[in-house]
Amino acid sequence: MAGLRRAGPVLLLAAWLCLPLLPVPNFWITLANYAGIAGIVAIGLVVLTGYGGMTSFGQATFMGFGAYTTALLTTQAGLSPWLTLPCAMLAAGLAAVLIGAVTLRLSGHYLALGTLAWAVSLYYVFANLDLFGRNDGISAIPPLRLGSLALTSSRAYFPVVWIAVALVLLATRNLLDSRAGRAIRALRGGTAAACSFGVALPRTRMLAFAYAAVLAGIAGWLYAHMQRSVNPTPFALNASIEYLLMAVVGGAGSLPGALLGAGLVTVVNDLLQDMLPKLLGSSGNYETIVFGALLVLLLQTAPDGLWPLLARRTPRPRPRPLTGGAPLPRRAMPAPGSTVLRAQGLRRSFGGLVAVNDIAFHLDAGEIVGLIGPNGAGKSTTFNLLTGVDRPTAGTVELLGQRLARATPQRVAALGVARSFQHVKLVPGMSVIENVAIGAHLRGRKGPVPALLRLDRAEEAALFTEAASQLGRVGLLAEAHRPADSLALGQQRVVEIARALSLDPALLLLDEPAAGLRHHEKQELAGLLRRLRADGVTILLVEHDMDFVMGLADRLVVMEFGTKLAEGPAAAVRANPAVIEAYLGAPP
Amino acid sequence: MSLLDVAGLNVAYGGIAALHDATLRIGAGEIVTVIGPNGAGKTTLLNAVMGVHPGQGGVHFAGKNLNRLSIEDRVRAGLCLVPEKRELFGSLSVEDNLRLGAFRFRRGPRAAIRSALEEVYALFPRLRERRTQHAATLSGGERQMLAMGRALMARPALLMLDEPSLGLAPLIVREIFRIVAGLRSQGCAILLVEQNARAALAVADRAYVLETGRITLQGPAAELATDPRVIATYLGG
Numbered sequence: 001m002a003g004l005r006r007a008g009p010v011l012l013l014a015a016w017l018c019l020p021l022l023p024v025p026n027f028w029i030t031l032a033n034y035a036g037i038a039g040i041v042a043i044g045l046v047v048l049t050g051y052g053g054m055t056s057f058g059q060a061t062f063m064g065f066g067a068y069t070t071a072l073l074t075t076q077a078g079l080s081p082w083l084t085l086p087c088a089m090l091a092a093g094l095a096a097v098l099i100g101a102v103t104l105r106l107s108g109h110y111l112a113l114g115t116l117a118w119a120v121s122l123y124y125v126f127a128n129l130d131l132f133g134r135n136d137g138i139s140a141i142p143p144l145r146l147g148s149l150a151l152t153s154s155r156a157y158f159p160v161v162w163i164a165v166a167l168v169l170l171a172t173r174n175l176l177d178s179r180a181g182r183a184i185r186a187l188r189g190g191t192a193a194a195c196s197f198g199v200a201l202p203r204t205r206m207l208a209f210a211y212a213a214v215l216a217g218i219a220g221w222l223y224a225h226m227q228r229s230v231n232p233t234p235f236a237l238n239a240s241i242e243y244l245l246m247a248v249v250g251g252a253g254s255l256p257g258a259l260l261g262a263g264l265v266t267v268v269n270d271l272l273q274d275m276l277p278k279l280l281g282s283s284g285n286y287e288t289i290v291f292g293a294l295l296v297l298l299l300q301t302a303p304d305g306l307w308p309l310l311a312r313r314t315p316r317p318r319p320r321p322l323t324g325g326a327p328l329p330r331r332a333m334p335a336p337g338s339t340v341l342r343a344q345g346l347r348r349s350f351g352g353l354v355a356v357n358d359i360a361f362h363l364d365a366g367e368i369v370g371l372i373g374p375n376g377a378g379k380s381t382t383f384n385l386l387t388g389v390d391r392p393t394a395g396t397v398e399l400l401g402q403r404l405a406r407a408t409p410q411r412v413a414a415l416g417v418a419r420s421f422q423h424v425k426l427v428p429g430m431s432v433i434e435n436v437a438i439g440a441h442l443r444g445r446k447g448p449v450p451a452l453l454r455l456d457r458a459e460e461a462a463l464f465t466e467a468a469s470q471l472g473r474v475g476l477l478a479e480a481h482r483p484a485d486s487l488a489l490g491q492q493r494v495v496e497i498a499r500a501l502s503l504d505p506a507l508l509l510l511d512e513p514a515a516g517l518r519h520h521e522k523q524e525l526a527g528l529l530r531r532l533r534a535d536g537v538t539i540l541l542v543e544h545d546m547d548f549v550m551g552l553a554d555r556l557v558v559m560e561f562g563t564k565l566a567e568g569p570a571a572a573v574r575a576n577p578a579v580i581e582a583y584l585g586a587p588p
Numbered sequence: 589m590s591l592l593d594v595a596g597l598n599v600a601y602g603g604i605a606a607l608h609d610a611t612l613r614i615g616a617g618e619i620v621t622v623i624g625p626n627g628a629g630k631t632t633l634l635n636a637v638m639g640v641h642p643g644q645g646g647v648h649f650a651g652k653n654l655n656r657l658s659i660e661d662r663v664r665a666g667l668c669l670v671p672e673k674r675e676l677f678g679s680l681s682v683e684d685n686l687r688l689g690a691f692r693f694r695r696g697p698r699a700a701i702r703s704a705l706e707e708v709y710a711l712f713p714r715l716r717e718r719r720t721q722h723a724a725t726l727s728g729g730e731r732q733m734l735a736m737g738r739a740l741m742a743r744p745a746l747l748m749l750d751e752p753s754l755g756l757a758p759l760i761v762r763e764i765f766r767i768v769a770g771l772r773s774q775g776c777a778i779l780l781v782e783q784n785a786r787a788a789l790a791v792a793d794r795a796y797v798l799e800t801g802r803i804t805l806q807g808p809a810a811e812l813a814t815d816p817r818v819i820a821t822y823l824g825g
Contacts, residue, residue, distance in 0.1 A: 312602075373757070374727070374729075374757045374759065374760070375727040375728035375729045375730075375755070375756060375757050375760060376727030376728065376729075376730075422755065423673075486601055486602075486604075487627060488626045488627040488628075488630075488631060489626075489631070489672055489673075489751075490626035490627075490783070491626045491627050494626075512755055515754050515755050515783070516626065516672075516751060516754055516783050517626060517783060518623070518624070518625050518626065518783060518785065518821065518822055519785060519821065519822050519823055519824045520625070520820075520821045520822065521625060521626060523824070544755065544756060544757050544758065544761075546758055547824075582759075583757055583758065583759060584758050584759065585758055585759045585762055
């Protein structure tokens, strides 16, 4: 079975490459070539939109960069088409980096509109510069050659397109299933969690954007040498919209979906163009109307695209092994009794509201401190100030001897601080183990290029082994391969703890870790936190379950209305009349 | 006759069974709690009864078969769910959130909605103080009060509460349970899923224990509270 899983795609590709040998009309082969080229662009959009959550209306423009690059270099400089492929990829990638540098700081529909503006303006650049042959474009582009054989017919070109599709598919799968790929996928699941574990957001967004553009560049190169002429029209906004459409129709959350969508849109468009005039007995652009109606119907019945409907019948990919990786190096814990964190005069005001008002406290290495207080007292805001998510209006935080002035969450994470969130922030579509592996992001080094070439397997095995051992520690190893969002909410909180532990933290900040857990589960969690304390980890937790926190914490800090109400050992705090009045209530 | 009658309910997520042959009933004006570990299927049970997640098996409410009813029709029949994550309309004011709770009475007399609003404000005076504030600006306890208040605006015969004390400070938890107990006297039946098993068993009439998708124990709440198996796993000594 495992052998079949491995050999299956190869056999499928081999069988597909035999298609031109069959007595299939040329027309269908040409259509398949177009579909393959479009599929490559759509795969880029799956990475960018489906996984990275960024919508682009500029993919055809990047395709244009690839196509015009090879057109110019082969016709003007006389380079061999094979040599211009890297140039085409580079040109598209470089264009994306430049455009991305000024556009990617936008998000949501502003980003989509930004790419739209670029697509419109660059179309006119292609259409109005003499260098690019204005509206006529560039013709007489040499065909690809294998030795003395010129690949001019559709049948000869077919293997080129589809081997390229297969390679792109493989590379993209490799990328998504890697450290860099998980970072891209985390962009969708709420960026707060990703950057709290050291994912550099701007760089990750740029990576997804440039990668999708490079794929479009490859598609442009293929297109130019298939058509052997280029003009601005196929790289206009309309085409970009069509590529986005393909990704959505097929299912933007899956790679095979991109191919399915590309094939379907290409074929249906062409069939309608062909058949409708015959059926209706008059010519006119009826296909647009019918196509639109079909699309509305499809998106109503299958809003996630078509592939998820089919995918139920295909075998699931074999989950990655969770053992056998080399152990990751561990951090040296701060000396017992030394100060891990010191907050002084910490203050945060939102307009006139002071959410945190001159808070001062410290944490010593290897102690568990509970931060308690009524809802809305400023506990979560304090957490955000300590982790660089939010900046204090006044006051200082000193972490492991370093002053955090304008520290980003990434830098705080690199210092060895891991956290969980009051409202669960896991990446929904990703498996539990992949979510936990994001916690170990900073303990890996490999970037996207080794990932594409699968040179990252040793490190990946180490990261997954670490993630699995942390998941085992919290008792959820059995759920490792389930989608994170299919777990009960209480379990998702526990997954967040495993993710935090994967960072190998010196300081662990837990926001209501026991919420939603049952008595027995709370006891297990308390046991785990005690073992961590024994290992030298310092823990600060916000928690409302007093039985849980009183039995666990060495000290308590009580907040009310943003100020510190009390501080001290659990028993003293419990007896403090002010705390009883504000928070605990009189014993029944 | 019981108000809610769940007989042999099965629910699966993508082929994985989450709820297996669950059978449970609630009488009018009764408080019933379902306790069990995380991932046992408690939220799934509430979602299936509400129609949020499709299930297979018989669910009857006030003698009416719910299987083919949409969520809207189930609300109209007198069911209401307060979900685990509260799901408030954050950019609307507190009062608008409450008014939306009475959506099913939108064609009815305005005075009826007005009086329902007054009842909710009487139950949760804090919400009256915050009536013009955006729901997103509320503290955790106020959010839960608003979620419950919004549900009560639909005048349910059965109110389902999913983890009402989640993330709340001890004083507020006590307040919420006091209100839950008070609702019974107004004739509203309650199906309660709650992490704080001690508090849940104290307020409930009857209880079920749900473990890995199956109901493993049931009985009067006071009896279950002294059952050694329940004490060991859910209450502590």
